[in-house]
Amino acid sequence: MILKENFRQGFYDVIKRQSVVIIVAVDTDALCTTMILSHLLKCDDVPYTIIAVDGWESIEQSLLDLQDQKTSIIMINCGATRSLSRIQLPPAATIYIIDSHRPFHIENMFENDQVNVLIDEQELEELRLPQPNEVIKDESDDDTDDDEEDEEQESSYEGRMEKIQRKAIKREEARLWERRRQNLLWTYYESTWNGAPSCVRLLELAAELNRTSAEMMWFAAVGLNSAFIDRLISIEMYTSICIDRMRPFIHKFSPRNIVNQGKQDDQLHISFGKELPLALYSHWDLYSAMMIDEYFSIKTKNWTQRGDVNIRHLLASLGITLAETRQKFEALSTEQRNVVTDILEKEIDSSFATFFAHLGYCAKLSAADLARGISVRMEMPKTKKSMDRFMCGTQLLRSSISGAKSHRFNIQQTFETVCQRTLLVSWKTMAAAINQSEIIPNGPYYLFSCTRPIDEEMIESRHFLYNTTNFMLRSFASMKKGRTAKPLIAMFPLTAEKQGWLVVTGVMPLATVYEDSLLKTCIGRAFERVKKMAPKLRITNDTFDSDVIQLKSEDRTKFIDCLQAIFEGSN
Amino acid sequence: MNAEKCEFLAANQQIEIIPRISEKVVHLISGDVGPFEAGIPTKIPVWMALMLKRKHHCHIVPPGWLAIEELKKILISESDNLGLSHLPDMFFELSHMLVKEASDNIFEVDQVKSLIQDIYDKREAKLRTSAITFLSQNETCHAQLDGVQPIEVASSRATLEACKQMAILIRNKHQSTPI
Numbered sequence: 244m245i246l247k248e249n250f251r252q253g254f255y256d257v258i259k260r261q262s263v264v265i266i267v268a269v270d271t272d273a274l275c276t277t278m279i280l281s282h283l284l285k286c287d288d289v290p291y292t293i294i295a296v297d298g299w300e301s302i303e304q305s306l307l308d309l310q311d312q313k314t315s316i317i318m319i320n321c322g323a324t325r326s327l328s329r330i331q332l333p334p335a336a337t338i339y340i341i342d343s344h345r346p347f348h349i350e351n352m353f354e355n356d357q358v359n360v361l362i363d364e365q366e367l368e369e370l371r372l373p374q375p376n377e378v379i380k381d382e383s384d385d386d387t388d389d390d391e392e393d394e395e396q397e398s399s400y401e402g403r404m405e406k407i408q409r410k411a412i413k414r415e416e417a418r419l420w421e422r423r424r425q426n427l428l429w430t431y432y433e434s435t436w437n438g439a440p441s442c443v444r445l446l447e448l449a450a451e452l453n454r455t456s457a458e459m460m461w462f463a464a465v466g467l468n469s470a471f472i473d474r475l476i477s478i479e480m481y482t483s484i485c486i487d488r489m490r491p492f493i494h495k496f497s498p499r500n501i502v503n504q505g506k507q508d509d510q511l512h513i514s515f516g517k518e519l520p521l522a523l524y525s526h527w528d529l530y531s532a533m534m535i536d537e538y539f540s541i542k543t544k545n546w547t548q549r550g551d552v553n554i555r556h557l558l559a560s561l562g563i564t565l566a567e568t569r570q571k572f573e574a575l576s577t578e579q580r581n582v583v584t585d586i587l588e589k590e591i592d593s594s595f596a597t598f599f600a601h602l603g604y605c606a607k608l609s610a611a612d613l614a615r616g617i618s619v620r621m622e623m624p625k626t627k628k629s630m631d632r633f634m635c636g637t638q639l640l641r642s643s644i645s646g647a648k649s650h651r652f653n654i655q656q657t658f659e660t661v662c663q664r665t666l667l668v669s670w671k672t673m674a675a676a677i678n679q680s681e682i683i684p685n686g687p688y689y690l691f692s693c694t695r696p697i698d699e700e701m702i703e704s705r706h707f708l709y710n711t712t713n714f715m716l717r718s719f720a721s722m723k724k725g726r727t728a729k730p731l732i733a734m735f736p737l738t739a740e741k742q743g744w745l746v747v748t749g750v751m752p753l754a755t756v757y758e759d760s761l762l763k764t765c766i767g768r769a770f771e772r773v774k775k776m777a778p779k780l781r782i783t784n785d786t787f788d789s790d791v792i793q794l795k796s797e798d799r800t801k802f803i804d805c806l807q808a809i810f811e812g813s814n
Numbered sequence: 815m816n817a818e819k820c821e822f823l824a825a826n827q828q829i830e831i832i833p834r835i836s837e838k839v840v841h842l843i844s845g846d847v848g849p850f851e852a853g854i855p856t857k858i859p860v861w862m863a864l865m866l867k868r869k870h871h872c873h874i875v876p877p878g879w880l881a882i883e884e885l886k887k888i889l890i891s892e893s894d895n896l897g898l899s900h901l902p903d904m905f906f907e908l909s910h911m912l913v914k915e916a917s918d919n920i921f922e923v924d925q926v927k928s929l930i931q932d933i934y935d936k937r938e939a940k941l942r943t944s945a946i947t948f949l950s951q952n953e954t955c956h957a958q959l960d961g962v963q964p965i966e967v968a969s970s971r972a973t974l975e976a977c978k979q980m981a982i983l984i985r986n987k988h989q990s991t992p993i
Contacts, residue, residue: 285869286868286869286870286871287869288869453834453870454870456870509917509923509924510917510918
């Protein structure tokens with residue numbers, strides 16, 4: 244069932260009455276949503292449990308464990324894309340889904356009464372849902388036919404002929420209806436994308452309940468930023484959400500506008516301002532940040548042999564000395580910092596703006612960097628249990644606003660050790676792929692098969708995969724003209740326990756990126772069709788993102804052939 | 815008895831709040847509280863006020879003496895007076911709890927914090943000098959000090975207890991040392 248307005252009465256007041264089980268996917272947006280929701284529940288003294296899940300199997304397992312419980316189950320960032328009727332649901336519980344994955348499965352929306360999906364009214368039009376009567380077969384029609392038949396068994400010859408004709412017409416109609424339904428579903432399920440992050444929806448719910456605070460706004464800001472840096476939403480959507488939906492909160496919690504409070508240094512203030520889209524540059528040195536950044540890397544082609552020379556030329560033309568870039572950014576004087584930031588802003592000319600947290604006398608922390616840190620912490624290593632990783636993410640998020648020196652240090656450590664390493668490995672993979680010409684055109688798509696094993700922790704992280712493959716496609720396209728029309732499929736080998744398996748993911752062709760602001764991708768559907776076409780292939784598509792799957796290495800060639808057939812067929 | 819217990823006892827004082835929700839009368843063993851109507855100020859115990867504040871259910875109205883002007887006056891009288899000046903009831907305990915939990919309801923909380931810290935330091939210095947004079951008395955052994963706050967009593971008790979024990983030890987040594 245769809246829940247599209249009145250979230251307060253339809254959703255929150257209902258779950259307030261009994262205990263709540265929150266099943267949450269392990270990603271930053273879900274984490275921020277859970278923090279906001281758990282704060283609201285704590286204020287109302289509602290007992291809640293949090294279960295962190297990695298994939299559909301874990302969901303089934305947890306639902307089995309909850310079979311005899313009469314609670315409300317809230318699923319955050321999971322559960323929308325596949326039909327929940329196939330899974331055994333606890334009979335006494337009601338399920339609410341708050342998910343940013345689109346498109347929603349039709350059965351969850353129309354057929355299942357136990358499941359409620361929360362959607363925004365404006366988004367409902369964008370979804371282009373088919374009408375319920377077009378896709379759900381109405382069972383009652385067939386029954387009346389049978390009844391009629393039993394009653395009028397002894398009618399005349401003409402009557403029977405009429406009846407046979409009527410039945411033939413009905414059968415023809417049913418066939419046409421079925422075919423129309425197939426077409427509708429085909430177009431509906433063709434692409435997958437991500438809608439607005441769930442944390443913003445929950446922040447608005449908290450505002451309706453009048454329980455917002457600067458901390459909650461910060462959680463929502465981090466969740467929103469994580470959706471942008473993970474390349475789940477485009478910059479247009481990010482900016483429009485910032486401007487339309489986050490604006491009232493910005494006014495409320497920014498440093499200048501605190502009414503009746505005088506000067507306050509101890510409180511958390513959130514400000515919103517322009518920022519360079521360079522990852523982690525304020526906790527790093529400019530040279531490295533520019534090296535791994537997409538814009539500068541592609542401009543100077545710093546993976547080629549001339550790359551170094553190009554970088555120097557670029558810096559000279561911008562007027563930034565090499566010494567300034569090699570120093571740690573915090574070590575530059577404030578004046579120098581402002582000058583350099585201005586130059587780079589003019590150069591990149593992006594419209595990226597993000598939220599900053601000001602707490603006491605600590606340096607301001609940008610939500611984008613924190614989102615990167617949390618994503619990376621939560622997604623690797625996959626050998627740690629999902630609940631542990633979720634708790635790590637929670638700690639990191641809380642320590643960003645606690646103000647204690649040890650916590651700040653912890654954040655700095657995360658940035659330096661894990662984040663920067665991930666970004667560097669990402670760049671190196673991309674550079675190796677292009678320098679060694681490992682990206683080969685394979686008919687309707689480009690194929691990248693990674694031969695060297697990359698760090699086993701990173702390879703299963705969605706953040707790393709999306710970043711690397713996007714980077715790869717863009718730099719590959721920048722090397723020669725005319726490479727913007729085909730998608731890129733990348734395969735990486737897994738090591739250690741999962742030896743013999745590959746992680747496969749894909750990116751849509753660059754030309755389609757500018758069609759709309761939703762970043763729709765058909766890769767997930769293509770993978771599903773391959774699986775249906777050749778059921779003997781050992782494919783695991785357990786995660787909530789349908790465009791990341793695991794494939795047994797022996798089935799590689801057959802997979803590539805099937806994929807080729809599917810892409811060619813759809814063209 | 816230490817600072818936390820003093821705070822616990824102080825939490826039973828009455829304080830004014832402006833509730834943001836409406837609620838019926840709450841029957842407690844120590845008496846009835848409420849009913850609450852959103853927007854109408856009422857008086858409730860501090861422990862309940864802090865609990866409601868944490869749940870975003872009320873605004874706390876700081877007591878009259880927790881304002882910059884009043885605190886400056888208290889600071890001046892503390893400097894002028896040789897002994898300890900008279901402070902409002904449970905001054906330090908209440909201000910500590912309110913600053914920690916309801917800092918967004920206090921105007922200019924940073925200056926308030928530093929003023930209270932100054933008052934505390936001045937009084938502590940006076941207490942220390944008076945304790946030293948008291949202990950160095952030879953013949954008489956009594957002292958009188960007005961206006962000591964419970965929290966200061968708790969912290970001085972440890973020192974004076976220790977000094978008393980040391981005095982007993984020294985006397986014993988003197989008495990039992992063979993000549």
